[in-house]
Amino acid sequence: MKKLSALILLCILQSCNLEQDCGQDCFTPPQSFTFQIVDNESRENLFTNGTYKIEELKIVNVLDRDKTFEFKFITENNVDLIQLNNIGWKTEVVSLSFEVSNTSIFKFKVDAERKTANCCSFTTYKEISVKDANFELDKQTGIYRILVE
Template sequence: MKKIYTVLILFVSLLQSCNSDDCGECFTPPQSFVFELVDAETGGNLFTTDMYNPEDISVINTIDNTERAFQFISENQLNVIQIQEVGWETEIVNLEIKIGEDTVFNLYLNAERTTDDCCSFTKYNEIEIRNTDFELDSQTGVYKILVE
């Protein structure tokens, strides 16, 4: 009977030793996407010049025809659209950004949520801005959408 208890204690302690978590917590949220809509000729922000009204913005996921969340940030004469609720899971997203009835541009993302060295993060396999010209400001990460 003593041998059975000894074997049982060794077995349980062996199972407990496999539960070590040497990683600690490590989490990186997905990157947000920030867009400034500017006049292609003058470079002026189209919300600052009142050409566009922020209340007319809509962001539609064309894959399932649902609206996606976004924020309109207006401060210091910089009026931008921020999309940050993508990339929290592995997904393909095709967003249509509209002002009123007009499509300004499309954003295609192929996001893969992954873990490496105990840290979870989002890897973007593809990021495409379609149906418009744009410039990426590498300092701020803001995409300037050039509207004709």
């Protein structure tokens, strides 16, 4: 009888998955970062009013100036926005300079850490900063409004 009990117990333990059974993994993509560059006094968008031209915009990796950074320029409802969608997919520190006609408008830094816990992958941010310009962050839309003198 003891042998039979031991055999049944052994079968039960072998059929158990001692690792966490996640079923379907969950995945949370990193947030995108969206910017609107406006005049400090009038709050007019400087791309919409023609002061800046999209062809003159470069986003440069400060750590390696030979590399430009991919961005999406959104023209919608008379509002021009710059969107970054490729930060935070991995653990990284990104330091960027937003330049128009080779003149830096502002600098943007993100220290992102990609994590996995309880079968879910997600990104946490140790630092998100805007330098060399005043700005307002709209907490509802997530849009950084960069104020240019």
